[in-house]
Amino acid sequence: MSKKERTAIQPTREENYAEWFQQVVRAADLAENSEVRGCMVIKPWGYAIWENIQKALNEMFRETGHRNAYFPIFIPKSYFEKEAEHVEGFAKECAVVTHSKLEEDGKGGLKPAGELTEAYIVRPTSETIIGASFAKWVNSYRDLPLLINQWANVVRWEMRTRLFLRTTEFLWQEGHTVHETSEEAMEETLQMLEVYARFASEFLAIPVIKGEKTEGEKFPGAVNTYSIEAMMQDKKALQSGTSHFLGQNFATASGIRFQNREGEFQHAWTTSWGVSTRLIGALIMAHSDDDGLVLPPKIAPSHIAIVPIYRDDAEREVVMAMANRIVESFKGARIDDVRVYTELDNRDLTSSERNWYWIKKGIPLRIEIGPRDVASNSVMIARRDLGPREKQSVEMENVVDYCLKTLGEIQKNIYERALKFRQENTVKIDSKDEFYAFYTPKNAEQPEIHGGFALSHWCGCPDCEEKIKDDLKVTIRCIPFNQDEEDGNCINCGAQSKRRVVFAKSY
RNA sequence: CGGGAUGUAGCGCAGUCCGGUUAGCGCGCUCGGUUCGGGACCGAGAAGUCGGAGGUUCAAAUCCUCUCAUCCCGACCA
Numbered sequence: 400m401s402k403k404e405r406t407a408i409q410p411t412r413e414e415n416y417a418e419w420f421q422q423v424v425r426a427a428d429l430a431e432n433s434e435v436r437g438c439m440v441i442k443p444w445g446y447a448i449w450e451n452i453q454k455a456l457n458e459m460f461r462e463t464g465h466r467n468a469y470f471p472i473f474i475p476k477s478y479f480e481k482e483a484e485h486v487e488g489f490a491k492e493c494a495v496v497t498h499s500k501l502e503e504d505g506k507g508g509l510k511p512a513g514e515l516t517e518a519y520i521v522r523p524t525s526e527t528i529i530g531a532s533f534a535k536w537v538n539s540y541r542d543l544p545l546l547i548n549q550w551a552n553v554v555r556w557e558m559r560t561r562l563f564l565r566t567t568e569f570l571w572q573e574g575h576t577v578h579e580t581s582e583e584a585m586e587e588t589l590q591m592l593e594v595y596a597r598f599a600s601e602f603l604a605i606p607v608i609k610g611e612k613t614e615g616e617k618f619p620g621a622v623n624t625y626s627i628e629a630m631m632q633d634k635k636a637l638q639s640g641t642s643h644f645l646g647q648n649f650a651t652a653s654g655i656r657f658q659n660r661e662g663e664f665q666h667a668w669t670t671s672w673g674v675s676t677r678l679i680g681a682l683i684m685a686h687s688d689d690d691g692l693v694l695p696p697k698i699a700p701s702h703i704a705i706v707p708i709y710r711d712d713a714e715r716e717v718v719m720a721m722a723n724r725i726v727e728s729f730k731g732a733r734i735d736d737v738r739v740y741t742e743l744d745n746r747d748l749t750s751s752e753r754n755w756y757w758i759k760k761g762i763p764l765r766i767e768i769g770p771r772d773v774a775s776n777s778v779m780i781a782r783r784d785l786g787p788r789e790k791q792s793v794e795m796e797n798v799v800d801y802c803l804k805t806l807g808e809i810q811k812n813i814y815e816r817a818l819k820f821r822q823e824n825t826v827k828i829d830s831k832d833e834f835y836a837f838y839t840p841k842n843a844e845q846p847e848i849h850g851g852f853a854l855s856h857w858c859g860c861p862d863c864e865e866k867i868k869d870d871l872k873v874t875i876r877c878i879p880f881n882q883d884e885e886d887g888n889c890i891n892c893g894a895q896s897k898r899r900v901v902f903a904k905s906y
Numbered sequence: 907c908g909g910g911a912u913g914u915a916g917c918g919c920a921g922u923c924c925g926g927u928u929a930g931c932g933c934g935c936u937c938g939g940u941u942c943g944g945g946a947c948c949g950a951g952a953a954g955u956c957g958g959a960g961g962u963u964c965a966a967a968u969c970c971u972c973u974c975a976u977c978c979c980g981a982c983c984a
Contacts, residue, residue: 639984674984751942
């Protein structure tokens with residue numbers, strides 16, 4: 400094996416997908432495991448991606464009339480107990496605060512003391528604590544709709560964790576709204592799902608399937624749950640955002656009542672919806688390759704790495720002068736509403752080392768400038784979505800235009816690549832044998848990557864859903880929107896069905 | 907919470923079975939120099955309570971007991 404064929408990330412996706420994912424996170428310096436079990440430390444390059452996600456979503460939420468606010472991290476146990484299904488769904492994974500101080504234990508350590516009269520739960524989600532405030536804020540139909548969003552950390556005590564995909568503590572955004580009518584709340588629920596779908600495709604360059612969750616997969620306490628589902632490169636589904644129609648369940652539990660237009664008191668209708676740092680996991684698994692992270696320009700922390708190459712002081716001077724001119728020329732540059740950032744990397748490392756550093760970090764464009772380029776008044780530009788050695792010589796005067804145009808092309812290209820991948824791995828299956836064969840790995844030694852999305856009929860009964868889950872670990876990801884009615888037979892029991900659903904293995 | 911494994915330098919490991927000089931190796935790090943258009947090289951250097959406690963022994967990373975932690979595999983999950 401020659402050195403040229405070596406990939407920056409080892410193992411490759413094909414060799415060991417799970418390990419590849421971890422190595423990409425590490426190579427790009429996005430995050431690391433904390434000393435605290437199940438928790439992650441998000442490092443600057445990873446956090447910058449999150450900040451860009453926040454920025455884009457904040458603007459979208461603003462356009463739909465939502466405002467940001469902040470509620471306590473501690474939820475009194477009694478609030479939590481008010482919604483039975485909600486309790487059942489989250490009880491097993493709650494961190495509970497029972498004491499308010501520490502005392503010396505007489506053995507050189509400390510012990511909890513000052514037991515609280517009522518335990519607090521560290522929020523796994525905030526419906527109940529926000530509901531308590533909403534109950535006070537809402538008195539009249541004139542107070543509605545109430546459209547609030549919160550950016551926060553939440554804690555769910557998970558058994559097994561993976562950076563960005565499932566951690567004990569994670570960051571997210573949770574929207575909570577209150578409405579006068581059921582119709583309006585449902586409209587809101589679907590509107591926000593649409594916002595998520597648009598955000599995923601336009602900014603993250605990830606195509607998603609919108610649909611409704613089955614009874615078994617819905618949010619504890621919700622009437623209906625809707626989600627966007629994305630396909631990762633190992634052909635598994637990743638739930639990337641959820642929007643819940645909560646009916647009057649939480650309004651009843653929290654006492655969110657208002658006087659309607661007829662002067663009567665009634666419970667309001669609420670929704671909640673969220674996306675989390677899991678989106679960064681989606682980003683990684685949707686686009687990255689065996690050389691590391693690949694970032695869509697509209698969400699990348701920085702867009703262009705400039706790598707000057709020189710051997711001595713004389714070369715250094717002319718090369719750096721040109722590099723600085725390029726940095727200068729990008730001041731104020733934008734792609735759509737996103738500001739374009741550059742990184743001038745003249746660290747005392749070999750040029751190839753600096754190049755690979757930025758490849759692994761997923762920066763969309765690299766500009767190399769050496770003495771030869773200075774002589775010809777041009778630079779070499781490489782796109783991250785193409786091979787690491789595919790470089791284009793560009794005249795100095797065209798550099799900015801070329802880069803801005805190319806950043807747009809990269810954004811489009813990686814979206815289309817992801818869409819094509821999903822289409823190629825989505826199949827209609829009507830026979831049970833075929834369905835089971837589809838989800839049975841062909842290569843026993845490397846069973847990770849197989850299957851895909853199966854569009855199959857389902858009769859609607861939880862038993863059939865459960866049976867397939869038990870047999871194959873395949874679940875119904877969603878009942879997709881926008882599909883025509885079609886006669887068919889349930890993939891498990893053969894009963895009459897009017898619709899296909901999306902089956903897949905999932906994260 | 908059940909089954910399996912592992913704790914030795916920042917990271918990855920060897921050494922443990924069969925106790926015996928000053929505990930090694932690779933990567934990384936620091937300093938100096940040569941390099942720089944596809945993951946450089948040379949020289950010097952710093953860095954270790956061998957997970958913890960107790961025991962056996964002239965002698966323990968190595969044997970015994972207890973303990974703690976982590977990872978993998980299963981049931982639950984954005």
